[in-house]
Amino acid sequence: MSGRIIDGTALARRIRQExxxxxxxFRRDAGRVPGLAVVLVGDDPASQVYVRTxxxxxxxxxxxxxxxxxxxxxxxxxxLELVEGLGKDDTVDGILVQLPLPRGLDPQPILxxxxxxxxxxxxxxYNLGRLTESGEGIHPCTAAGVMELIRSTGVEIEGKRAxxxxxSTIVGKPTALLLLHANATVTVCHSRTADLAAHVRxxxxxxxxxxxxxxxxGDWIKPGAVVIDVGINRLDDGKxxxxxxxxxxxxxAGYITPVPGGVGPMTVAMLMRNTLAAAxxxx
Ligand code: NDP
Numbered sequence: 694m695s696g697r698i699i700d701g702t703a704l705a706r707r708i709r710q711e712x713x714x715x716x717x718x719f720r721r722d723a724g725r726v727p728g729l730a731v732v733l734v735g736d737d738p739a740s741q742v743y744v745r746t747x748x749x750x751x752x753x754x755x756x757x758x759x760x761x762x763x764x765x766x767x768x769x770x771x772x773l774e775l776v777e778g779l780g781k782d783d784t785v786d787g788i789l790v791q792l793p794l795p796r797g798l799d800p801q802p803i804l805x806x807x808x809x810x811x812x813x814x815x816x817x818x819y820n821l822g823r824l825t826e827s828g829e830g831i832h833p834c835t836a837a838g839v840m841e842l843i844r845s846t847g848v849e850i851e852g853k854r855a856x857x858x859x860x861s862t863i864v865g866k867p868t869a870l871l872l873l874h875a876n877a878t879v880t881v882c883h884s885r886t887a888d889l890a891a892h893v894r895x896x897x898x899x900x901x902x903x904x905x906x907x908x909x910x911g912d913w914i915k916p917g918a919v920v921i922d923v924g925i926n927r928l929d930d931g932k933x934x935x936x937x938x939x940x941x942x943x944x945x946a947g948y949i950t951p952v953p954g955g956v957g958p959m960t961v962a963m964l965m966r967n968t969l970a971a972a973x974x975x976x
Contacts, residue, residue, distance in 0.1 A: 696920075696946035699842050705958035708841070709754050712965045716755040719972060727972030728757045729787045729813065729964075730779045734772060735765030735795040744791055750961045756968055759785075765795045772798060776806040786972035787813030789964065792863070810974060813967040816862065824867060828874035831967050836867035838959030839900055839921050840875070846948045848898075848919050851876035856892050858882045858909065858936070859902030864923055868900050889913075901936035911941020920949040923956045 720726050729751055733744050744760065751758035761775055772794070779788050788811045794800050804812075809819035815833035823830030843850060855877040859865035869881045877898060882889050893899055893913040901909045902923035914920060924936030935952030943949050950956055 696943050697846075697948050698943070699845060699921075699948050699950045699955060701838075701842060701950055701955040702958050704841065704845050705838075705962040708959075708962040709750060709965055712962070712969055713754040715969055719969065720755065723972075723976065726755060726757050727786045727968050728759065728784050729789060729968045730759050730761060730782070730785045732761050732763070732772070732775060732779070732788065732790045734763045734767050734791075734798065737793070737795075740791045740793070747789070747961055747964060750965055751968075754965050754969075756965060757784075767795075767798075769798055769802070772803050773806055776803055780806065780808045780811060785811065786975055787811055787964075787968040789814055811971055813964060813971055815867065815967065821862070821867070824870050828871065831970065832871065832963075833863060833867040834963035834967060835864050835902075835923060835956060835960045836871050837963040837966075838956055839864075839868050839923065840871050841959055841963070842921055842950055842956065843898060843919055846919055848948070850898065853877050853897040854895055855879045855898040855900070856882060856896035857900045857902065858889065858893070859900075859904075859923070861902065864902040865900075868902065868923075872898070872900075899937075903936045905936055906934050907936070907938040907941075909937040909942070911938050911943075911945055914942045914945045916945050917947040918945075920946040921956065922950050922952050925952060925957060 731744055748758045779785050788807045790803055804816045807817055809817045812820050812831055815831040820830045855872045857865050857869045860881050860883045869879050872879045880892055882892050890913045894915055898919045900921045906926040920942055922935035922937040926934050928934055933953050
């Protein structure tokens, strides 16, 4: 039997609709609309596409987005001053610094300059600390999207073995923490993991966030497992594919996300949700 394909596009659409209704209510109560400031440095084509997608989603749900585009040779000081200024701007509820930043810029001090209350990406150490401590605070969007996708299957997370492949601060670590708070037994794998396939074969839930096309093979997947593919890889023919060999895995998995149409749209929907939550918290 073929595993069920989790439709991230449809789930994200439903969440955006919910956010839209809540934004309407916020506007009536607070007399203003939530505002998201997007900081884009340089001309990386993929980043420009992501920023446009996020701006389009803002327009759809009624969040006012403002783009701050600096040239690729902007200095650390210029970017920091911009972010600090947005931090003090009352019309801005959320600040998103589009990553990766051009070479020569150190992302950490820039991300740390975003006030935690406006940190809608959830990358500030304060929010990462709250996530570690209690699972509260603003959650990084992709990790939050992964959890929604798993929950959408109806599969109980508690007590399950989850394997997260990848340990970045953006995806792997926060996803592992959210799974841990949901009472899964979590293993985090990375480039130094010995016998990755053996870990994956034990997993009831697999989250792949590696950045290597079709890296996770179908014969690694435990029959019936929930497989969430975070990877976005562009192939030579221009097509996108994930970190999981979808064709090989889809007949073994119980549920699997496609690429595109899985985690990607959920990341954007979670950004909308985080921005609304930040606006509500500021009143
Ligand atoms: P990073 O490059 O920061 O992290 C990749 C992780 O994969 C690292 O922890 C690395 O291990 C691990 N890794 C690399 N090679 C192997 C290997 N051979 N075996 C096991 N683990 C390995 O990437 P990100 O976390 O930022 O992103 C991962 C993927 O997700 C990318 O394809 C990215 O484009 C995509 N992405 C998708 C998003 C979405 O919305 N759908 C959002 C963000 C990212 P080590 O730490 O040891 O180096």
